[in-house]
Amino acid sequence: MEHFFSEQQKEIKKLARTIAEEKILPVRAELDEKEEFPREIMKVLGDTDMFRVFIPEEYEGLGGGCLDLCLVVEELSRICCGIAVSYAAVALGVIPVIVYGSEELKRKYLPDVASGKKLAAFAVTEPTAGSDVTAIKTTARPENDGYVLNGTKQFITNGGEAELYTVIALTNPKKGIRGASAFVVEKDTPGFSFGRKEKKLGIRASATRELVFEDCLVPEENIIGKEGMGFIVTMNLFDNSRPGIGAQAVGLAQGALEASVAYARERIQFGHPIFSLQAVQHMLADMATHVEAARALVYAAARTVDSGAKDVGGESAMAKVFASDVAMKVTTDAIQIFGGLGYMRDYPVEKMFRDAKITQIYEGTNQVLRNAIAFELRKKKRMWD
Numbered sequence: 446m447e448h449f450f451s452e453q454q455k456e457i458k459k460l461a462r463t464i465a466e467e468k469i470l471p472v473r474a475e476l477d478e479k480e481e482f483p484r485e486i487m488k489v490l491g492d493t494d495m496f497r498v499f500i501p502e503e504y505e506g507l508g509g510g511c512l513d514l515c516l517v518v519e520e521l522s523r524i525c526c527g528i529a530v531s532y533a534a535v536a537l538g539v540i541p542v543i544v545y546g547s548e549e550l551k552r553k554y555l556p557d558v559a560s561g562k563k564l565a566a567f568a569v570t571e572p573t574a575g576s577d578v579t580a581i582k583t584t585a586r587p588e589n590d591g592y593v594l595n596g597t598k599q600f601i602t603n604g605g606e607a608e609l610y611t612v613i614a615l616t617n618p619k620k621g622i623r624g625a626s627a628f629v630v631e632k633d634t635p636g637f638s639f640g641r642k643e644k645k646l647g648i649r650a651s652a653t654r655e656l657v658f659e660d661c662l663v664p665e666e667n668i669i670g671k672e673g674m675g676f677i678v679t680m681n682l683f684d685n686s687r688p689g690i691g692a693q694a695v696g697l698a699q700g701a702l703e704a705s706v707a708y709a710r711e712r713i714q715f716g717h718p719i720f721s722l723q724a725v726q727h728m729l730a731d732m733a734t735h736v737e738a739a740r741a742l743v744y745a746a747a748r749t750v751d752s753g754a755k756d757v758g759g760e761s762a763m764a765k766v767f768a769s770d771v772a773m774k775v776t777t778d779a780i781q782i783f784g785g786l787g788y789m790r791d792y793p794v795e796k797m798f799r800d801a802k803i804t805q806i807y808e809g810t811n812q813v814l815r816n817a818i819a820f821e822l823r824k825k826k827r828m829w830d
């Protein structure tokens with residue numbers, strides 16, 4: 446599908462592949478085993494301008510869109526999804542600032558993110574508010590010179606590692622989620638601390654942590670957009686970012702497919718490589734077909750986002766749902782092709798299988814997103830115009 450890309454997109458993709466193969470491949474198993482945040486790799490990504498990809502040119506970025514970001518995420522995920530999500534979560538943290546932030550806020554924060562000096566994160570989830578984000582309880586009480594935050598966020602990617610956090614909190618609890626607002630909170634703000642660091646099934650190089658706010662005063666100018674826009678900011682963000690989860694899934698599935706083809710060529714049983722068995726050939730053929738279909742859908746959704754179209758929620762959700770289901774199926778089949786060795790940590794498909802599961806869960810579970818897709822279908826008077 447490369448012939449659709451601009452020269453810049455081709456270069457970005459190629460560079461991301463080189464970084465993944467030269468810098469990430471040698472350390473991925475160790476970081477996964479030790480559940481260690483990839484600080485050195487984040488520095489490499491900063492030094493090679495990878496964080497500039499999703500930042501507008503006016504703020505020292507390369508001005509790339511959703512597709513550019515997807516290309517990087519896909520290439521990194523092909524080698525390690527835990528590292529890819531640590532990178533992608535930075536984009537998640539700053540897209541609200543790019544889309545809704547004041548000029549002052551953009552100038553204050555975006556250049557440091559573009560250079561890789563500061564990492565970012567996005568926080569909406571709470572212990573009692575997962576799929577139902579309308580149930581958030583964290584408050585941001587307006588005071589003379591800003592807002593005082595109280596509450597706990599759960600499962601936040603890059604928690605404890607990022608310098609900047611986009612946090613959704615209620616400025617007017619009486620209005621429920623319509624009274625929510627979005628803020629940028631800096632790591633060293635008094636009253637902001639980090640709680641439990643999660644021990645995970647997969648993407649173990651990524652940090653997933655609680656954020657705790659206790660009378661944490663955030664300056665007035667750090668509000669993103671206006672009071673009451675927190676829910677809109679969140680929904681717009683996910684509509685724009687879900688193709689990126691699809692890209693994680695495509696990259697993972699591609700990695701598992703390549704490993705499976707290589708292994709099937711080498712593994713001899715009954716005197717021949719197992720690739721000569723039709724049962725194995727058909728599994729590989731289905732895996733390859735599904736990966737290509739998922740990739741096509743993810744790129745199409747990313748292009749729709751980049752076109753500036755208003756109604757991208759349905760397509761974006763479809764790309765995430767389909768690609769993540771493909772990643773789970775393809776990584777499961779990869780283990781089957783490796784047989785007993787696929788179950789062992791010495792081979793990469795075991796990690797890919799563990800990493801794939803989260804793509805069906807975060808940024809809207811696949812059940813919740815199927816609800817959203819069905820909602821879009823019900824709204825349409827005529828279909829497929």
Ligand SMILES: Cc1cc2nc3c(=O)[nH]c(=O)nc-3n(C[C@H](O)[C@H](O)[C@H](O)COP(=O)(O)OP(=O)(O)OC[C@H]3O[C@@H](n4cnc5c(N)ncnc54)[C@H](O)[C@@H]3O)c2cc1C
Nearest residue numbers: 567568569570575576600601602653807808809810812813
């Ligand atoms: C590793 C990891 C990283 C994460 N990173 C972030 C982050 O950076 N920032 C952030 O804010 N959040 C983050 N999350 C939170 C993530 O988005 C939520 O876990 C996810 O939205 C699901 O919420 P939940 O875990 O509370 O599950 P629940 O909402 O409790 O869902 C439990 C089950 O019920 C089903 N269910 C719930 N409601 C419905 C419904 N209406 N229809 C059908 N089925 C339904 C779900 O599909 C699921 O199977 C992360 C989570 C994980 C595990």
